[in-house]
Amino acid sequence: MDYILKKDDIEAMSGLAKTHFLNDNGKRINKSLGDATGLKNIGFHLIEVEPGHESTEYHVHLYEDECVYVLDGTATVIIDEQDYEVSAGDFIGYPAGGLPHSMKNTGSVTLRCLVAGQRLAFDIADYPRQNKRIYRYDGNADVAEHQHLSHPTQGSK
Amino acid sequence: MDYILKKDDIEAMSGLAKTHFLNDNGKRINKSLGDATGLKNIGFHLIEVEPGHESTEYHVHLYEDECVYVLDGTATVIIDEQDYEVSAGDFIGYPAGGLPHSMKNTGSVTLRCLVAGQRLAFDIADYPRQNKRIYRYDGNADVAEHQHLSHPTQGSK
Amino acid sequence: MDYILKKDDIEAMSGLAKTHFLNDNGKRINKSLGDATGLKNIGFHLIEVEPGHESTEYHVHLYEDECVYVLDGTATVIIDEQDYEVSAGDFIGYPAGGLPHSMKNTGSVTLRCLVAGQRLAFDIADYPRQNKRIYRYDGNADVAEHQHLSHPTQGSK
């Protein structure tokens, strides 16, 4: 039955080992439960992060809402350069256009989280620690440093 | 910190008692973790369903992906009139435009699930057991019986 | 050259004879200049309406902007049941969600207009004189009488 993934099926998934393209310490195993059941417009993933690793690079999406529900382990979440401890049963919501954030496994066991988010045809995300911006559109990605972007004033179209 | 809901905070939420407008037995307590943290474009809820109750009315969304991750309890999921048992750690993905489905707490303890889904400006959903269709658009809802809908052939616009 | 339609090419197009599905007197020849050049997301048409005929049925779109630029002839435009005379060089803009409207060739020569509008994946339009509503979605169309629509109050999703 393609719609249902049993707990054992999920544990048996090998997942995809991902290292963030801007952060060598941003390493996770990504099991996309949504992809496995045919979801296209939202991402729903079970991620596993080992102690000492981060889930991604400190970032913020301008258009896509995302959120995290912690299943196991403990982590430090950094939001707008402030630290917060989270553990099993905690939820973090990141509204589109909000504050930059990252998450690091600061415990001694594997951090397991559910991560959900929009999958828009278009999004922009900023990486404030790197002064970089990414434009994602229909499977493509353009990355620029903020210093190389200019901002002409234009009338309405 | 508005971005984070601790496990205790979530347990302390009273939630919203909802009865489905087409199913008196579709009763749940809905704690919208997404709303509480400012998410606007996806819904992310912790729902609680008591033994014998259903989470909603048997339905399918034409445009919105939705999915369920079971935290506690056991349930019978009905997909396209077939029964499937699910319990803690199982995941169910319902792609937009897929098969109709419902979920009933067939166990003896409270069923607790995470439910995530798109929040589009527009969606259509069908209730096959009632021969009804709902059009939702920007906060409005129109419900019609399929027998009252006609389908003119029109050229492109 | 597919991007360009010369004046002579446009005149030579036979166009599509359309009668509105709710109005036997709503008859026009529709030359879709946009379709002929590969536009997908906006409609841009040169329409021809003979004396005594209307271009469509009195209606309003809830989501799609549309507009008309008169090239030749004279017409009576009805907006919110008020009559207005228009002729060559006049423009009428119909914002989405605005007032219902129709146009009739009340002159003695062929009325020729450019008609432009959005082509959304989804739209709703009302036909106030018929108490009907049409839902258009990805090439499908559902038509209901307003008396057959109910409006349940639902919580956020």
Add this chain to the structure above:
Amino acid sequence: MDYILKKDDIEAMSGLAKTHFLNDNGKRINKSLGDATGLKNIGFHLIEVEPGHESTEYHVHLYEDECVYVLDGTATVIIDEQDYEVSAGDFIGYPAGGLPHSMKNTGSVTLRCLVAGQRLAFDIADYPRQNKRIYRYDGNADVAEHQHLSHPTQGSK
């Protein structure tokens, strides 16, 4: 009556004098008939370009369809570096993601055209002669040179 602009009203509009931010010779008077009647989701403009001037900078939109209908005058349209002559009654459709293009008044009288196009929340346009790309999103604009953009390969999200 806000929905209707009579020919005399349009002639009396002063319009907005625009010079393209990347082309000093890209000068036009822009009378936005759509804005004047409350359209928000499509642009519909009557533009006037004097002899020797271009309407804009050679460009292509990745997401927005646009098109032009010539009312008066003669122009050379350049599409993918090929020249084409156009005059009153000709139509040019530019599908999103198609070929780059520009238009120059190569006649001796004012060029008058109707220009229609989508107004998306997000678009990308390329200026091939300048090796520049513009990202427009909700009223903002970021411009980058193609040499400053990198294209990381990323997995699905």
